[in-house]
Amino acid sequence: xxxxxxxxxxxxxxxxxxxxxxxxxxxxxxxxxxxxxxxxxxxxxxxxxxxxxxxxxxxxxxxxxxxxxxxxxxxxxxxxxxxxxxxxxxxxxxxxxxxxxxxxxxxxxxxxxxxxxxxxxxxxxxxxxxxxxxxxxxxxxxxxxxxxxxxxxxxxxxxxxxxxxxxxxxxxxxxxxxxxxxxxxxxxxxxxxxxxxxxxxxxxxxxxxxxxxxxxxxxxxxxxxxxxxxxxxxxxxxxxxxxxxxxxxxxxxxxxxxxxxxxxxxxxxxxxxxxxxxxxxxxxxxxxxxxxxxxxxxxxxxxxxxxxxxxxxxxxxxxxxxxxxxxxxxxxxxxxxxxxxxxxxxxxxxxxxxxxxxxxxxxxxxxxxxxxxxxxxxx
Amino acid sequence: xxxxxxxxxxxxxxxxxxxxxxxxxxxxxxxxxxxxxxxxxxxxxxxxxxxxxxxxxxxxxxxxxxxxxxxxxxxxxxxxxxxxxxxxxxxxxxxxxxxxxxxxxxxxxxxxxxxxxxxxxxxxxxxxxxxxxxxxxxxxxxxxxxxxxxxxxxxxxxxxxxxxxxxxxxxxxxxxxxxxxxxxxxxxxxxxxxxxxxxxxxxxxxxxxxxxxxxxxxxxxxxxxxxxxxxxxxxxxxxxxxxxxxxxxxxxxxxxxxxxxxxxxxxxxxxxxxxxxxxxxxxxxxxxxxxxxxxxxxxxxxxxxxxxxxxxxxxxxxxxxxxxxxxxxxxxxxxxxxxxxxxxxxxxxxxxxxxxxxxxxxxxxxxxxxxxxxxxxxxxxxxxxxxxxxxxxxxxxxxxxxxx
Ligand SMILES: Cc1cc2nc3c(=O)[nH]c(=O)nc-3n(C[C@H](O)[C@H](O)[C@H](O)COP(=O)(O)OP(=O)(O)OC[C@H]3O[C@@H](n4cnc5c(N)ncnc54)[C@H](O)[C@@H]3O)c2cc1C
Ligand SMILES: Cc1cc2nc3c(=O)[nH]c(=O)nc-3n(C[C@H](O)[C@H](O)[C@H](O)COP(=O)(O)OP(=O)(O)OC[C@H]3O[C@@H](n4cnc5c(N)ncnc54)[C@H](O)[C@@H]3O)c2cc1C
Numbered sequence: 001x002x003x004x005x006x007x008x009x010x011x012x013x014x015x016x017x018x019x020x021x022x023x024x025x026x027x028x029x030x031x032x033x034x035x036x037x038x039x040x041x042x043x044x045x046x047x048x049x050x051x052x053x054x055x056x057x058x059x060x061x062x063x064x065x066x067x068x069x070x071x072x073x074x075x076x077x078x079x080x081x082x083x084x085x086x087x088x089x090x091x092x093x094x095x096x097x098x099x100x101x102x103x104x105x106x107x108x109x110x111x112x113x114x115x116x117x118x119x120x121x122x123x124x125x126x127x128x129x130x131x132x133x134x135x136x137x138x139x140x141x142x143x144x145x146x147x148x149x150x151x152x153x154x155x156x157x158x159x160x161x162x163x164x165x166x167x168x169x170x171x172x173x174x175x176x177x178x179x180x181x182x183x184x185x186x187x188x189x190x191x192x193x194x195x196x197x198x199x200x201x202x203x204x205x206x207x208x209x210x211x212x213x214x215x216x217x218x219x220x221x222x223x224x225x226x227x228x229x230x231x232x233x234x235x236x237x238x239x240x241x242x243x244x245x246x247x248x249x250x251x252x253x254x255x256x257x258x259x260x261x262x263x264x265x266x267x268x269x270x271x272x273x274x275x276x277x278x279x280x281x282x283x284x285x286x287x288x289x290x291x292x293x294x295x296x297x298x299x300x301x302x303x304x305x306x307x308x309x310x311x312x313x314x315x316x317x318x319x320x321x322x323x324x325x326x327x328x329x330x331x332x333x334x335x336x337x338x339x340x341x342x343x344x345x346x347x348x349x350x351x352x353x354x355x356x357x358x359x360x361x362x363x364x365x366x367x368x369x370x371x372x373x374x375x376x377x378x379x
Numbered sequence: 380x381x382x383x384x385x386x387x388x389x390x391x392x393x394x395x396x397x398x399x400x401x402x403x404x405x406x407x408x409x410x411x412x413x414x415x416x417x418x419x420x421x422x423x424x425x426x427x428x429x430x431x432x433x434x435x436x437x438x439x440x441x442x443x444x445x446x447x448x449x450x451x452x453x454x455x456x457x458x459x460x461x462x463x464x465x466x467x468x469x470x471x472x473x474x475x476x477x478x479x480x481x482x483x484x485x486x487x488x489x490x491x492x493x494x495x496x497x498x499x500x501x502x503x504x505x506x507x508x509x510x511x512x513x514x515x516x517x518x519x520x521x522x523x524x525x526x527x528x529x530x531x532x533x534x535x536x537x538x539x540x541x542x543x544x545x546x547x548x549x550x551x552x553x554x555x556x557x558x559x560x561x562x563x564x565x566x567x568x569x570x571x572x573x574x575x576x577x578x579x580x581x582x583x584x585x586x587x588x589x590x591x592x593x594x595x596x597x598x599x600x601x602x603x604x605x606x607x608x609x610x611x612x613x614x615x616x617x618x619x620x621x622x623x624x625x626x627x628x629x630x631x632x633x634x635x636x637x638x639x640x641x642x643x644x645x646x647x648x649x650x651x652x653x654x655x656x657x658x659x660x661x662x663x664x665x666x667x668x669x670x671x672x673x674x675x676x677x678x679x680x681x682x683x684x685x686x687x688x689x690x691x692x693x694x695x696x697x698x699x700x701x702x703x704x705x706x707x708x709x710x711x712x713x714x715x716x717x718x719x720x721x722x723x724x725x726x727x728x729x730x731x732x733x734x735x736x737x738x739x740x741x742x743x744x745x746x747x748x749x750x751x752x753x754x755x756x757x758x759x760x761x762x763x764x765x766x767x768x769x770x771x772x773x774x775x776x777x778x779x780x781x782x783x
Contacts, residue, residue: 128745131724133655156725177657199744201728202753209744266515276770332760336513336768337543340761342587351589351757355728362721364665365655
């Protein structure tokens with residue numbers, strides 16, 4: 001049994017942590033979020049060139065540092081602690097994930113762009129009618145000569161305003177909710193016919209509604225013609241990475257609350273002395289620690305077969321979703337009126353935690369998936 | 380025991396319904412439906428309609444301008460206004476300072492302040508909390524020192540800072556707790572003062588909250604001159620008024636009728652939004668169960684409130700039981716906002732404040748209800764904090780009801 005990180009992994013963590021401590025304090029982050037572009041392209045370049053972290057989770061043959069999901073976990077947790085906006089999840093975890101697992105011919109060159117910081121990717125999978133069922137697709141891909149023509153509407157594509165490329169799911173066959181015929185495409189975002197409407201999200205991120213209006217893509221845009229299993233795998237990896245980000249967010253919510261409670265005086269004493277708040281903070285601590293455990297568990301099990309992997313990830317997401325709600329709400333409560341202000345960081349962590357609750361599936365969604373994998377499948 | 384409405388009550392209900400249908404300001408309804416921010420006049424327009432009709436202060440005694448309704452009629456009123464999505468009447472004048480003035484004020488004070496409070500000509504703000512005095516309200520530091528003015532009249536010179544003052548950016552007057560005797564035991568040196576916010580030395584600064592709203596403020600009081608006749612009740616006995624007001628504030632906070640309407644809205648939303656399996660979300664067993672549990676909890680709260688109302692009708696003022704209503708009422712309000720956000724799915728994420736929504740009607744982003752789902756969820760976290768936090772309410776029940 002070993003929950004320790006390798007020397008390389010510890011180094012990645014320290015490098016990221018010290019960069020963020022220097023350059024991503026809360027005030028800087030506030031400026032980034034409210035700037036026109038909504039992110040720091042120069043930081044992204046620094047992640048690639050100075051820190052080298054964009055390659056941490058790719059094999060050496062692909063120009064990376066030889067790591068994997070654990071490296072993503074480490075980086076996402078640090079990003080969670082600083083509420084980093086830059087699109088590591090979409091570009092490295094999701095974009096990189098599709099490249100690693102698909103046998104896509106162009107994978108090596110895409111990864112080169114990712115590792116070098118020149119290619120940024122957003123994942124256009126959700127649709128307005130589909131909720132968390134990603135195979136529910138109205139977007140279509142029709143064969144056209146050697147290439148394909150895409151039509152459809154993708155909802156809340158996080159990071160799309162910063163992306164050079166989109167990974168798009170679209171029906172290459174089958175009916176709207178079929179398991180078969182889920183195609184996956186890598187699409188240059190500047191292609192004619194791609195219309196985006198960009199907007200901020202409540203947690204300070206940027207997203208787009210993306211409309212495909214007869215968009216012609218070349219044959220080599222196709223990553224998989226019938227790729228639901230691939231999509232499931234990559235989304236599970238992304239969900240585990242978001243769990244790690246949540247761990248970073250939760251740790252900050254908990255620490256910030258302890259600090260505040262020790263320093264805020266009412267009735268002639270620090271409010272941390274009230275037993276009801278102590279027990280609440282103990283319960284928050286328990287939620288945080290169990291979230292850490294579940295994130296480790298899910299990350300390790302990403303290598304297992306599809307059913308085991310899915311079960312582990314759903315179990316993790318249920319716990320993480322509950323922890324986000326419990327820890328987030330109580331952090332605000334224990335801060336009293338101060339918790340309600342935009343000025344303090346705590347509220348911004350709460351907002352991120354609140355969106356993570358629903359990201360890649362709500363608690364209910366994952367509970368149902370867990371139930372069906374754990375009871376129905378066995379029967 | 381009888382919970383049925385009498386024929387008179389039913390007739391009253393019809394009268395109320397018809398009145399709302401005919402008189403609710405149309406422009407206001409539009410603004411609400413669009414989710415637009417309310418200006419001062421928006422809040423006041425419905426207030427003024429009701430004031431003219433004599434219905435703005437259902438709980439006030441008739442001799443001060445109340446409609447003389449029974450508690451059942453008041454209950455019907457809150458049901459009907461919530462059902463029709465009427466904007467709430469702001470509590471600071473009608474539910475809070477008004478009852479303090481008619482209970483503790485002098486005849487002159489009643490005559491001076493009650494009519495404009497009813498008509499909406501005075502917008503009241505509540506100046507209780509201070510940076511160092513939140514839950515521990517009695518530790519407040521704002522000082523009021525007596526002096527004789529050049530005109531030979533008696534004044535207080537007020538210095539200090541109030542905070543979290545709701546909608547004080549619109550305020551005409553603020554009712555404040557101030558320290559008039561720094562040497563007395565903390566609850567005994569406090570007085571209840573009415574301060575004209577146009578007085579020199581009053582500064583209001585905005586505090587922006589999580590959903591991006593400007594709802595609360597800091598209020599700075601620097602050498603503000605306040606005539607002694609603006610003090611309600613005796614000097615150094617303001618704590619009596621303060622506690623009386625808080626009990627009134629808390630009973631209003633339960634919001635049963637509005638929560639009923641909130642649950643009805645969730646049912647509507649969830650019958651058009653689709654769940655994971657492509658059927659209406661309300662058919663999803665897990666979502667349905669949460670709505671059912673919420674309804675059951677709200678029923679328990681409703682009947683508890685009815686028992687309190689019956690007690691009040693029998694002459695018992697709102698006591699520490701109102702803490703129970705506050706705790707459960709606010710928890711339910713918060714759960715309603717959680718479910719709305721949950722129903723929004725991906726479309727809970729887009730942020731619309733200050734974001735141009737017009738000019739590009741071709742592609743609306745997500746369903747309309749979703750636009751305010753997350754900001755409302757964040758904003759409503761306040762309800763378990765303000766009006767005496769839910770922890771403080773539990774302390775009150777422990778002490779006053781359970782004798783612990
Ligand atoms: C089935 C059973 C088997 C047991 N077996 C053994 C045994 O083999 N050997 C042995 O030595 N003992 C044994 N015990 C005794 C057990 O350790 C005591 O019951 C336990 O320590 C609690 O003490 P108490 O019953 O006096 O409760 P109390 O200490 O009186 O506590 C009563 C309640 O007050 C709470 N409370 C107390 N102090 C605080 C505080 N500071 N803050 C908040 N809450 C507080 C407690 O949590 C509890 O809810 C057993 C008890 C049971 C029920
Ligand atoms: C949106 C909003 C609007 C408001 N509007 C007004 C207004 O118009 N006028 C006005 O005067 N005030 C207003 N308030 C202030 C409100 O009444 C205070 O925020 C509230 O009393 C809590 O005080 P605090 O914020 O200082 O928190 P604190 O008192 O610092 O409390 C912090 C935490 O400690 C807990 N705590 C404190 N003491 C104890 C204890 N003894 N036992 C257990 N737990 C404890 C609290 O429950 C809370 O969770 C408003 C607040 C908000 C958020």
